[in-house]
Amino acid sequence: MEKIRLEEDVVKELVTKFLLEKPNGNWHEDRTKTADLHGHGVDLKFCGGKRNSEFFLIECKGKSYAKSARSINRQNSWVYALGQIIKRMDTKRIISSGKSKGDVNRAYKYGLALCDESARVALYSIPKEIANVLNLHIFSVNEYGEVIQFTPSKFGEKYDESAFYLKPLNSYSD
Numbered sequence: 001m002e003k004i005r006l007e008e009d010v011v012k013e014l015v016t017k018f019l020l021e022k023p024n025g026n027w028h029e030d031r032t033k034t035a036d037l038h039g040h041g042v043d044l045k046f047c048g049g050k051r052n053s054e055f056f057l058i059e060c061k062g063k064s065y066a067k068s069a070r071s072i073n074r075q076n077s078w079v080y081a082l083g084q085i086i087k088r089m090d091t092k093r094i095i096s097s098g099k100s101k102g103d104v105n106r107a108y109k110y111g112l113a114l115c116d117e118s119a120r121v122a123l124y125s126i127p128k129e130i131a132n133v134l135n136l137h138i139f140s141v142n143e144y145g146e147v148i149q150f151t152p153s154k155f156g157e158k159y160d161e162s163a164f165y166l167k168p169l170n171s172y173s174d
Contacts, residue, residue, distance in 0.1 A: 005063070014141050017147075028048045032046050033045040042058065054109065055109070057108065057111070060081070061112070078118040116143075116164035119164065120161075135152065
């Protein structure tokens with residue numbers, strides 16, 4: 001398996017493919033919107049889901065290959081992406097009436113699509129309770145083009161490197 005460069009457009013493409021092909025995902029390709037690299041709004045917007053009336057809004061960040069990439073990939077990119085997705089949250093997070101009063105509104109899901117190095121730090125840094133209220137997911141993309149989805153219940157924990165790959169690490173060749 002050959003490594004790929006995780007530019008932002010590549011991350012968008014891989015996450016789009018992952019969600020559209022996900023078994024029982026029910027995300028509609030014809031109702032999926034992708035923003036241009038310098039466009040306004042969220043990077044990926046999906047419509048569908050279990051009730052066919054859910055939305056998944058995802059902010060994507062590519063991997064930095066600059067000399068200072070270690071700090072960029074570990075801190076700056078995921079924090080910046082989180083700020084962008086929070087600014088775009090325009091729905092009430094808690095249901096205010098009816099039999100579900102007080103529950104988190106699950107019709108809107110939010111996601112950060114990040115390189116595996118950034119995802120690892122973000123998962124540890126964002127508390128599970130916050131991820132649950134925000135209905136925040138992380139899509140970790142590795143340099144072999146694999147996407148691993150982490151749901152809100154997986155936040156607030158440290159993961160070793162193997163959690164971000166589909167196969168044992170020694171099965172990949174450089």
